[in-house]
Amino acid sequence: xxxxxxxxxxxxxxxxxxxxxxxxxxxxxxxxxxxxxxxxxxxxxxxxxxxxxxxxxxxxxxxxxxxxxxxxxxxxxxxxxxxxxxxxxxxxxxxxxxxxxxxxxxxxxxxxxxxxxxxxxxxxxxxxxxxxxxxxxxxxxxxxxxxxxxxxxxxxxxxxxxxxxxxxxxxxxxxxxxxxxxxxxxxxxxxxxxxxxxxxxxxxxxxxxxxxxxxxxxxxxxxxxxxxxxxxxxxxxxxxxxxxxxxxxxxxxxxxxxxxxxxxxxxxxxxxxxxxxxxxxxxxxxxxxxxxxxxxxxxxxxxxxxxxxxxxxxxxxxxxxxxxxxxxxxxxxxxxxxxxxxxxxxxxxx
Amino acid sequence: xxxxxxxxxxxxxxxxxxxxxxxxxxxxxxxxxxxxxxxxxxxxxxxxxxxxxxxxxxxxxxxxxxxxxxxxxxxxxxxxxxxxxxxxxxxxxxxxxxxxxxxxxxxxxxxxxxxxxxxxxxxxxxxxxxxxxxxxxxxxxxxxxxxxxxxxxxxxxxxxxxxxxxxxxxxxxxxxxxxxxxxxxxxxxxxxxxxxxxxxxxxxxxxxxxxxxxxxxxxxxxxxxxxxxxxxxxxxxxxxxxxxxxxxxxxxxxxxxxxxxxxxxxxxxxxxxxxxxxxxxxxxxxxxxxxxxxxxxxxxxxxxxxxxxxxxxxxxxxxxxxxxxxxxxxxxxxxxxxxxxxxxxxxxxx
DNA sequence: TGCTAGCACTCGGAAGGCAAGAGTGCTAAC
DNA sequence: GTTAGCACTCTTGCCTTCCGAGTGCTAGCA
Numbered sequence: 023x024x025x026x027x028x029x030x031x032x033x034x035x036x037x038x039x040x041x042x043x044x045x046x047x048x049x050x051x052x053x054x055x056x057x058x059x060x061x062x063x064x065x066x067x068x069x070x071x072x073x074x075x076x077x078x079x080x081x082x083x084x085x086x087x088x089x090x091x092x093x094x095x096x097x098x099x100x101x102x103x104x105x106x107x108x109x110x111x112x113x114x115x116x117x118x119x120x121x122x123x124x125x126x127x128x129x130x131x132x133x134x135x136x137x138x139x140x141x142x143x144x145x146x147x148x149x150x151x152x153x154x155x156x157x158x159x160x161x162x163x164x165x166x167x168x169x170x171x172x173x174x175x176x177x178x179x180x181x182x183x184x185x186x187x188x189x190x191x192x193x194x195x196x197x198x199x200x201x202x203x204x205x206x207x208x209x210x211x212x213x214x215x216x217x218x219x220x221x222x223x224x225x226x227x228x229x230x231x232x233x234x235x236x237x238x239x240x241x242x243x244x245x246x247x248x249x250x251x252x253x254x255x256x257x258x259x260x261x262x263x264x265x266x267x268x269x270x271x272x273x274x275x276x277x278x279x280x281x282x283x284x285x286x287x288x289x290x291x292x293x294x295x296x297x298x299x300x301x302x303x304x305x306x307x308x309x310x311x312x313x314x315x316x317x318x319x320x321x322x323x324x325x326x327x328x329x330x331x332x333x334x335x336x337x338x339x340x341x342x343x344x345x346x347x348x349x350x351x352x353x354x355x356x357x358x359x360x361x362x363x364x365x366x367x368x369x370x371x372x
Numbered sequence: 373x374x375x376x377x378x379x380x381x382x383x384x385x386x387x388x389x390x391x392x393x394x395x396x397x398x399x400x401x402x403x404x405x406x407x408x409x410x411x412x413x414x415x416x417x418x419x420x421x422x423x424x425x426x427x428x429x430x431x432x433x434x435x436x437x438x439x440x441x442x443x444x445x446x447x448x449x450x451x452x453x454x455x456x457x458x459x460x461x462x463x464x465x466x467x468x469x470x471x472x473x474x475x476x477x478x479x480x481x482x483x484x485x486x487x488x489x490x491x492x493x494x495x496x497x498x499x500x501x502x503x504x505x506x507x508x509x510x511x512x513x514x515x516x517x518x519x520x521x522x523x524x525x526x527x528x529x530x531x532x533x534x535x536x537x538x539x540x541x542x543x544x545x546x547x548x549x550x551x552x553x554x555x556x557x558x559x560x561x562x563x564x565x566x567x568x569x570x571x572x573x574x575x576x577x578x579x580x581x582x583x584x585x586x587x588x589x590x591x592x593x594x595x596x597x598x599x600x601x602x603x604x605x606x607x608x609x610x611x612x613x614x615x616x617x618x619x620x621x622x623x624x625x626x627x628x629x630x631x632x633x634x635x636x637x638x639x640x641x642x643x644x645x646x647x648x649x650x651x652x653x654x655x656x657x658x659x660x661x662x663x664x665x666x667x668x669x670x671x672x673x674x675x676x677x678x679x680x681x682x683x684x685x686x687x688x689x690x691x692x693x694x695x696x697x698x699x700x701x702x703x704x705x706x707x708x709x710x711x712x713x714x715x716x717x718x719x720x721x722x
Numbered sequence: 723t724g725c726t727a728g729c730a731c732t733c734g735g736a737a738g739g740c741a742a743g744a745g746t747g748c749t750a751a752c
Numbered sequence: 753g754t755t756a757g758c759a760c761t762c763t764t765g766c767c768t769t770c771c772g773a774g775t776g777c778t779a780g781c782a
Contacts, residue, residue, distance in 0.1 A: 414747095
């Protein structure tokens with residue numbers, strides 16, 4: 023990695039900070055006056071060309087100030103940025119909101135999206151925690167009308183899945199109870215693959231057709247859940263991004279919206295980082311055709327490590343308040359993890 | 373209502389159609405040439421001033437063509453527009469997609485949002501059907517760890533609600549089963565108010581503390597559900613709106629996004645119409661400060677009329693393909709209603 | 723060797739002027 | 753009631769000009 027002198031670091035840090043704050047290219051005079059380095063603007067200029075040569079800065083056009091490149095932002099984030107933790111009052115306010123809301127993962131995620139968007143002034147993204155591998159816990163069959171009903175499947179990780187059932191012929195609630203009791207006994211604690219084997223195997227006994235149908239549906243649901251496809255992603259704060267000057271030209275805004283609206287695109291982004299190690303930052307993209315080449319993404323995993331990984335993150339312009347965003351993401355991820363731990367922690371680790 | 377001559381109607385219809393297609397103000401020459409009225413452009417101009425005087429058309433500036441006003445669109449939609457049903461192949465394609473997806477209301481709504489956005493080239497909105505008044509059906513308590521668990525509440529309309537429970541002290545699964553059996557017996561078929569009375573009344577017996585806690589939580593959930601607040605709204609196709617030329621100026625785009633991101637704003641919009649009578653269209657707004665004053669909204673209810681009303685709709689620029697959008701909304705609402713009827717219909721009407 | 727003052731140079735953006743084009747509104751005649 | 757004709761208005765694109773910001777370079781200084 024390129025080594026920069028202290029002064030170069032100071033200058034780079036100032037340029038990045040100033041550009042983030044104002045969205046205007048910053049020139050040598052400005053730096054000279056507000057940076058307190060005790061050197062003239064000419065000297066600054068020399069340093070600027072050095073930084074530009076090394077790819078940390080660029081110029082929109084010949085006679086404009088300098089603007090950070092993606093590489094410049096990366097250096098800033100990794101070495102120069104100072105942490106800015108959320109204030110205590112912000113922290114308590116956030117926790118308070120989470121405790122106020124009803125005890126339901128969906129609600130928490132929605133709230134997390136709202137809070138994160140507000141704190142970071144970017145577009146927040148929250149994906150549900152999902153186990154890569156889970157086990158059967160409980161099934162409940164509830165009759166709705168003569169030939170229709172609801173199957174409610176609870177998995178080991180506490181996730182609840184509902185499916186509507188349309189039976190070929192009338193089915194009574196007693197029959198359903200019989201079937202569910204039997205399935206609860208037979209499938210207790212089975213993993214997805216085992217459940218599949220059992221569902222495809224010989225069932226026999228009373229109500230066989232029904233047992234087979236329900237068990238196959240259960241297995242389908244388990245597979246779909248484990249495959250991670252189709253989990254819901256909560257979003258908020260798109261409006262903050264659209265408010266940034268770099269999205270005045272609508273085409274950029276459209277690109278971002280295109281990504282943000284498409285779950286599969288987001289999952290692809292999530293896949294780019296390993297979330298084991300805390301907050302990760304993706305800055306821009308080398309791929310010029312990439313829809314988020316002008317954006318940065320701050321991500322963190324949350325949940326029960328290794329067991330059920332969810333994702334919280336913020337998408338914003340590259341010109342983003344990194345310090346604050348990172349803190350916000352880290353804090354919200356922490357709160358969500360805590361909440362989940364309170365509920366599942368003992369069981370999982372025990 | 374103002375009466376228009378046949379020729380004025382023809383002209384208005386043509387102007388609206390042309391403007392929707394091209395987004396350009398349309399002038400008398402264009403009308404004269406492509407409209408086949410057999411009169412000269414001067415005559416057309418005379419009619420145009422008449423239409424403008426009555427408020428159906430306006431001019432962006434003195435020497436531009438005419439553009440429809442909100443009033444013009446309304447007249448168009450109510451009297452001039454010809455229905456354009458979806459083609460049979462489109463219809464079967466849509467139905468097919470709904471049958472492919474897993475039998476789960478959430479999935480259906482997501483799909484509906486996708487399909488509707490695609491067909492209408494606008495931003496789709498889907499709100500879950502929700503009963504104004506519902507009854508207890510079934511409760512299930514599932515232990516997760518020693519002192520935590522899951523409460524799953526099923527209501528009469530088939531909606532499933534989950535809540536996480538943190539108990540004050542360790543609780544066994546047998547205890548939970550005892551409690552849920554008891555609650556299922558005591559609360560069977562109770563409405564929200566009755567359930568509340570029972571939950572607040574004397575319980576007595578074994579496990580009293582637990583019974584009270586769970587029953588109160590159940591009542592909370594029932595109230596929250598009936599109040600309609602906080603139901604989830606599915607969206608898709610924002611990108612289509614942003615693609616329209618009238619949203620080149622980012623400020624308008626921002627306004628729309630602001631509305632679309634805020635659930636409460638959408639519920640307010642939904643509240644503006646009575647959905648009993650099929651597809652409803654809101655065109656623009658008289659309120660100049662309104663965030664959607666440049667937009668139109670095509671809405672329809674779906675579900676089991678009077679029992680559980682959901683909403684499907686499309687938000688688009690005022691310059692919207694009304695014929696197609698109305699058909700798409702009607703069709704998707706129909707499909708959703710059918711699906712729900714298949715499941716709940718017999719029970720509700722029986 | 724590093725820093726600085728000075729200066730010519732470049733480029734974008736704003737302002738102004740001009741011509742072309744589109745579309746109107748009016749009038750007089752059919 | 754309809755139409756041809758025409759003057760008028762207003763936008764749009766284009767070109768030019770001008771200004772200022774900021775650079776890059778060079779020569780001189782410590």
